[in-house]
Amino acid sequence: MEAPSARWLPDGRRLHLHHGPIDLIVEAFGRPDQISAAYAQAVRRFQTVLAELVDELPDLRRPSSLQGSRAFRGPTARRMEAATTPLAENFITPMAAVAGSVADEVMAAMISGRLLDRAYVNNGGDIALHLASGQELTLAIAGTGHGFADRIVVRADEQVRGVATSGWRGRSFSLGIADAVTVLARIGAEADAAATIIANAVDLPGHPAVQRQPAREIAPDSDLGGIPVTVGVGTLTAEEIAEALERGLSVAEDLRRRELIIAAALFLAGDARVAGDILPALTNETETSLAESSRVMPRGSVLAHRSFPA
Template identity: 35%
Template sequence: MPEAIEAFVPVTVLAEDLVLVDWGPMTMTISVWDKGRARPVMAAASSRSALACLQMLSDFKEFLKIPVCRLPSGVTLPDVVSRAFTAASKVSKELTSLAAVAGAAADHVADVALGMGADKVIVNNGGDIALRLARGKTAVVGLQKIGAKDLAGRLMVRGGAGIGGVASSGWMGRSYSPGVADLVTVWAGTASIADAAATLIAGKTTAFGMNIEQASAAELDPTSDLGDMKVTIAVRYLSPSQRKTALDQGAAIAAAMYSKGLIHGCFLSVQGDFSLLDPARIVKLES
């Protein structure tokens, strides 16, 4: 029961504009403002929905591992599960709903806070970020290099631009990937779409050679939704042609998604080389 979980989940107000939910697989920060003032009470109240998300995702963990192409449509699902399933279905039928779960939880919590009357909400669920910005409000999201402290750049998001989520993926990230991208960051209308898209693009940013080590996902984690898929566990120095091949493949997938209206933009990086899809010119890269 959700009530039983809540008794064990620490929800900490770190600052007026930052509330932390940290329990089990979830490390989420919630920042809420209204009329220019931080609203920690709204943020703390919306954290209850994050705890409910954990319960729903646990109840549907086997459903979430099934490729969406094998799942029936029209099934009644809890909100966070439905968001993940819908996002994965829109991005690629080869994905499982797990590809969008972190973004879906961030979206759910952000919409709860928005419903309380907030005009600016930022929910960061382990690096997958939901944004709810009224017109005139802005947010800056760092393009964080996976496995490094410095930033690759900054994303300048304005309310009314249609961007409601930013998510990242890469072979060194929290989830397994068959690709060689150090970082793929996607911005889209929702965090769940951005999450699924980043997962797919990172997986398609591939190269081949003895300098890339892979293993079966099932061997690394018998519970993985990727089964026997080969995933990347080490990438040594890649030649310029390998880096270009990988970036070109990932960029082509990103461009196709953009042309379909699924995403607003994408940043891809492979060992210092990068590709940027930024039609609205909202990215400022670090020199």
């Protein structure tokens, strides 16, 4: 496998860390000396993250259990297991939290001993945040519609430090039909695992318009094995869309009551449901649209979704 790489993006302020399947975009705000030191710490920690995960990959692909967490050696693997164990009444493996856990791990290294105003580690749409007292970040999210703002504000006093998005159109497999489910949680690992579970629940079991295929037929080494995953969704009626969203919303509200998430936004075929409070960002007419925001974002903003097709 190629060695880990670190390079500056063209704007000269965001750092791109890449190793195998891991792609991180990292940005910090604060005093220049603190930012430089934070970036150096992130790069150092990133060097061995993937190798540590590969060493424990067979066990990370085995289902989590409500009976308790397993004793993984690596800190990122332990984050993954801790995030998925409370959700193990459903089928879930630690791999459901891998992207968020990697973001959390690099963020923890980045802020250790540092005084930063704000920072984020974006792992393909699964994001760890750092906000000092009084700080905030604006996030752009996917799937917006029906009056839902395309940006939200995360403020320091709200305890949101993790954001993740899941859905059948994303880079990972989904058992459900959600175009996107974005979750706000206390850490990235918890947001990642919960987004997976909620997106799986947005579903119409047995519906003829939903195409499914065993995961192993698409990716032979998938942790989902022979479980059917969604590969296509045809035309649905308004009533069917509402039914699928309500299924997911019920799960999201349960996770919120259990304090496993802070809020969630669920999107399917132009309709949406929200669990908890998600504060809309203030916008003005000169700002870019969501379609443009993946290329041009206001300073202090972060794109909180993967690239979902229209």
